[in-house]
Amino acid sequence: MSENIKFYSDMEKYEIINVNDGDKFNCLGNNDIVIDEDGNLKLLILNDNKSKFGLFAKSEFIEVPWEYVKKIGSKTIIIDAEDKMLKRSR
Numbered sequence: 001m002s003e004n005i006k007f008y009s010d011m012e013k014y015e016i017i018n019v020n021d022g023d024k025f026n027c028l029g030n031n032d033i034v035i036d037e038d039g040n041l042k043l044l045i046l047n048d049n050k051s052k053f054g055l056f057a058k059s060e061f062i063e064v065p066w067e068y069v070k071k072i073g074s075k076t077i078i079i080d081a082e083d084k085m086l087k088r089s090r
Contacts (some may be wrong), residue, residue: 006072016046016077019070025062028077041066044079048088063087 012029025031025046032045044064068081 011072011077014072014075014077016044016079018079018081020080020082041069044069044077059090061089063089 008028012027014028016025016028016031017023018025025048031047033041034043034045036042043066046062046064048060048062064079064081064086068079068085069077070080071078
């Protein structure tokens, strides 16, 4: 098996970091991935819940196109995206 293959079961623990502004988005397992009908990764859907009171906070989601994913390391997924380029929704 190739060393370049990453399994989701391992990657779900990886922390997502945006190097553009230093924001952290928890681990992949607490977020979502959108895959098209051909099996290509299209989007990361990141939960941007900044509140410490998660029970009362409204969740905001950020859509990160896969082309903004720059590196998948041994414990992190590095994205490089300016905030104004990302779609936000509730």
